[in-house]
Amino acid sequence: MTDAADGPPVSSPARAARDGVVLGLVVGTSGLAFGAAAVTSGLTVAQACVLSLLAYTGASQFALAGAVAGGGSLIAGVAGAVLLGSRNGLYGLRLAGLLRARGLPRILAAHGITDESTAVALAQLTPAAARAGFRGTFASLYLTWNLATLAGALGAGRLGSPASFGLDVVGPAAFLALLWPRLREGRTERGVALAGMVIALGATPFCPPGLPVVLAATAALGAALMPGTPDTGGGQPA
Amino acid sequence: MTGLWMAVLATAVGCYALKLAGLTVPQRVLASPRARRFAGLVPVALLAGLTAVEALGHAQSLSVDPARLAGLGAAIIALALRAPFLVVILAAAGTAAALRALGIG
Numbered sequence: 001m002t003d004a005a006d007g008p009p010v011s012s013p014a015r016a017a018r019d020g021v022v023l024g025l026v027v028g029t030s031g032l033a034f035g036a037a038a039v040t041s042g043l044t045v046a047q048a049c050v051l052s053l054l055a056y057t058g059a060s061q062f063a064l065a066g067a068v069a070g071g072g073s074l075i076a077g078v079a080g081a082v083l084l085g086s087r088n089g090l091y092g093l094r095l096a097g098l099l100r101a102r103g104l105p106r107i108l109a110a111h112g113i114t115d116e117s118t119a120v121a122l123a124q125l126t127p128a129a130a131r132a133g134f135r136g137t138f139a140s141l142y143l144t145w146n147l148a149t150l151a152g153a154l155g156a157g158r159l160g161s162p163a164s165f166g167l168d169v170v171g172p173a174a175f176l177a178l179l180w181p182r183l184r185e186g187r188t189e190r191g192v193a194l195a196g197m198v199i200a201l202g203a204t205p206f207c208p209p210g211l212p213v214v215l216a217a218t219a220a221l222g223a224a225l226m227p228g229t230p231d232t233g234g235g236q237p238a
Numbered sequence: 239m240t241g242l243w244m245a246v247l248a249t250a251v252g253c254y255a256l257k258l259a260g261l262t263v264p265q266r267v268l269a270s271p272r273a274r275r276f277a278g279l280v281p282v283a284l285l286a287g288l289t290a291v292e293a294l295g296h297a298q299s300l301s302v303d304p305a306r307l308a309g310l311g312a313a314i315i316a317l318a319l320r321a322p323f324l325v326v327i328l329a330a331a332g333t334a335a336a337l338r339a340l341g342i343g
Contacts, residue, residue, distance in 0.1 A: 092260015216287025
């Protein structure tokens with residue numbers, strides 16, 4: 001989902017906006033998968049659409065749908081979903097200096113922060129191109145993601161058994177796809193991922209559904225406090 | 239209002255608040271390398287936990303569903319081949335659906 005960051009950096013605002021629009025169109029179609037998974041999980045079409053309109057962050061939306069399907073504590077489900085959205089806060093910290101938005105523009109720009117808009121903005125060489133890329137991605141991804149959610153939610157209701165279409169694999173496959181680029185980054189990431197899996201699976205028999213995923217976050221705490229682990233993302237030694 | 243609607247709205251409010259907080263709080267919040275490292279690793283731990291629980295969890299127990307695991311295997315192959323997101327999802331769902339149509343899983 002962050003392939004845009006892999007390409008050569010570009011600096012023309014027009015080109016950045018166009019790249020963002022294309023990426024938004026491509027990635028936004030996965031809203032089909034979310035809409036279908038949400039309705040299969042027991043959310044209504046309206047609830048699936050409100051999540052895409054207002055939460056507008058794929059991983060958290062899939063996480064809430066998964067918690068609803070598991071039939072566990074909704075509070076734990078919300079906690080897991082919001083915790084997963086914390087990375088958008090980090091993106092915001094990195095984007096603040098580039099977007100330089102105040103007042104209403106900032107309130108709008110905040111809503112547009114996703115993996116994709118951040119990747120496009122941070123791949124640009126100039127702040128003007130970063131802003132154009134961010135806006136282009138936001139506009140096209142928001143529109144596509146929401147229309148696709150509606151289509152997927154309406155379509156899923158007409159299917160017979162969700163499992164016969166493999167819809168129960170959509171959630172875990174989506175998480176794996178989001179996790180994959182992080183696993184390439186280094187040993188620390190792979191260790192944290194393994195520990196997160198072990199913690200979540202180990203806690204499953206003893207906790208209401210949803211809570212094991214929240215507990216998995218302690219794997220990140222352990223790795224961050226461990227001395228000598230390399231810094232992630234910045235490449236600077238701690 | 240039902241509990242489900244409250245969960246939907248709480249998720250939406252929480253996710254938006256975090257985005258806005260990121261644009262609003264002073265940059266020095268992440269000055270400490272440890273805080274930055276923790277913040278960067280949280281999604282890794284959560285996504286891994288989610289993948290594992292949704293692949294093997296069944297309410298409060300663990301169970302093996304061959305078709306679901308094969309679907310995830312197909313997703314891994316698609317990811318290793320650098321397939322786009324939607325192709326990964328389609329490969330996973332299609333594999334599980336095909337195996338179930340054949341009576342496996």
